[in-house]
Amino acid sequence: MxxxxxxxxxxxxxxxxxxxxxxxxxxxxxxxxxxxxxxxxxxxxxxxxxxxxxxxxxxxxxxxxxxxxxxxxxxxxxxxxxxxxxxxxxxxxxxxxxxxxxxxxxxxxxxxxxxxxxxxxxxxxxxxxLRYAQTLLTQMGQVAACNRHHTLDQQFSRRLLMSLDRLPLQELRMTQESVAQMLGVRRESVTLAANKLHKAGVIRYSRGLIRVLDRDSLEGLTCECYAVMGRELQRLSRRPVDVRHEGSFVGLRTDGAVKARHAAADGDSEGFANAADGAHGRRRGGDRRHASDRRCRGIAISFPDRRLRTERRKSNPES
CATH class of the missing domain: 2.60.120.10 (Jelly Rolls)
Known part of the structure; x- marks a missing residue:
């Protein structure tokens, strides 16, 4: 490939x-x-x-x-x-x-x-x-409803428009048999729908090549499903992505130097900083310093089990 x-x-x-x-x-x-x-x-x-x-x-x-x-x-x-x-x-x-x-x-x-x-x-x-995933889910639901409630002529027009919107040219190379398989209908039915559009001067179909001559008329012949999917795609694609907590992609390297660079770029990335310090920080008492910092910031840390203290008092009453 x-x-x-x-x-x-x-x-x-x-x-x-x-x-x-x-x-x-x-x-x-x-x-x-x-x-x-x-x-x-x-x-x-x-x-x-x-x-x-x-x-x-x-x-x-x-x-x-x-x-x-x-x-x-x-x-x-x-x-x-x-x-x-x-x-x-x-x-x-x-x-x-x-x-x-x-x-x-x-x-x-x-x-x-x-x-x-x-x-x-x-x-x-x-x-x-995830925004693209939402548009894809919208498309799946709308296609299911369209196949259930709209005529084959409307489905065929909608499918042509969806294809044209996702290609750089205003022409398609596909067979009627392949379109029939995608829509789950008989090939003869697609042939009738294509001939109607061809005779109306909306498309030109010859030897597997479909060229749209009148897009406005084609949009008028389709159902509301095409507009619903288009509006959702435009709505989500126009919204700016929140980059306030943006990171940087460095490839498939996961060594300490890379993690240290992430920690330097983002002061809140404590996990990356700890990973970069590694065993050296622990030998220098780094864990104690980190625990002290967490207490100052009010972050919860673990404490010894109180049941152990109770059992020790019972076994040694004098203490």
């Missing part, structure tokens, strides 16, 4: 990755690699441990519910606005969904352990990715 011929900056082209690099800096960008994926390629199966997260650039990835019969239906779409692998941000390592490339193209890949460490070292990254 590695695209060895690509020498450009791997962070470009994906809005979420661009924001993440802006918070974490160049060390995160150095861990990103650009890969090329083809249509139909599976990034991970349901319940697979995610070893990488993927940031689409000019491709689309579908998150699919797969049934025991082998049939599947799309529950969410990820493009250049987000990431495949948001479960890692919420404390999980897998999801009961298949991630499958729907429109082939370039994706930026990042190792899962790198992302986890970056989330710990740069607190603002948690906000950024």
């Amino acid at each position: 590695r695209d060895s011929s690509s020498g450009d900056v791997p962070g470009a082209g994906n809005a979420l990755l661009r924001q993440a690099v802006g918070l974490a800096g160049e060390p995160l960008l150095e861990q990103v690699e650009r890969v090329q994926c083809r249509e139909g390629q599976v990034l991970h199966e349901p319940d697979d441990v995610m070893r990488h997260v993927y940031f689409p650039v000019d491709g689309l990835v579908s998150l699919l519910h797969v049934m025991e019969s082998g049939n599947f239906a799309e529950t969410a779409l990820v493009g250049n606005d987000g990431v495949v692998g948001v479960a890692l941000v919420m404390g999980g390592e897998s999801m009961p969904l298949r991630a499958q490339v729907h429109v082939g193209g370039q994706l930026c890949r990042l190792r899962s352990d790198v992302l986890r460490q970056c989330l710990v070292e740069v607190p603002a990254m948690q906000q950024l990715f």
